[in-house]
Amino acid sequence: MFDYIKGIVTENTPTYVVVETTGGVGYMLNVSLNTFESLQNCKGEVKLLVHEVIREDAWTLFGFMTSHERELFKLLIGVSGVGPNTASLILSAIAPADLEAVIVSGDHARLKNVKGIGTKTAQRIIVDLKDKIKPSDITLSLQPGLPAIGGEVYEEALAALTALGFPRPQSQKVLRRIFDADPTVKVEAAIKQALGMM
Secondary structure (H helix, E strand, C coil), X not given: CCCEEEEEEEEECCCEXXXXXXXXXXXXXXXXXXXXXXXXXXXXXXXXXXXXXXXXXXXXXXXXXXXXXXXXXXXXXXXXXXXXXXXXXXXXXXXXXXXXXXXXXXCHHHHHCCCCCCHHHHHHHHHXXXXXXXXXXXXHCCCXXXXXXXXXXXXHHHHHHHHCCCCHHXXXXXXXXXXXXXXXXXXXXXXXXXXXXX
């Protein structure tokens, strides 16, 4: 069983990457948009964590930049009705930390916005995983009266920062600090503060 693959990225697309290892072997790994965006700024050798899916008709590798994303992927595919491709699609539509917040807060609507996820599947994901998500900075910040990370203002600020060329994970981390300190901050103010913290 593979744990990780280290090598040079020879092809990077929003759905898969090819990593060439020493010896000239190229491995194709399915990835989420989150991992794709993280790889955009990687130069030289990279290390992708791996999850294998072996079936009679296919042997597929899924690659992840972080163990956090891989663990969430494993939790998702453990839910009845959620296969590897659907799990990858969910992680493409919702960043890992945001997904934790969605599950903990029981935000069915946000999950239903993901292509192929219906009401029953969204509810099953939340019911099955709510108790399995370990508290983190993001989930602990979801106090009553505070907007969940992933709200409209947060998403607009995140979109602006990524459009300016900042990596999505770094932008999310900085914006979380800003919104934790002031949940009522406006888009323009959040962007200005974030630019000063990058």
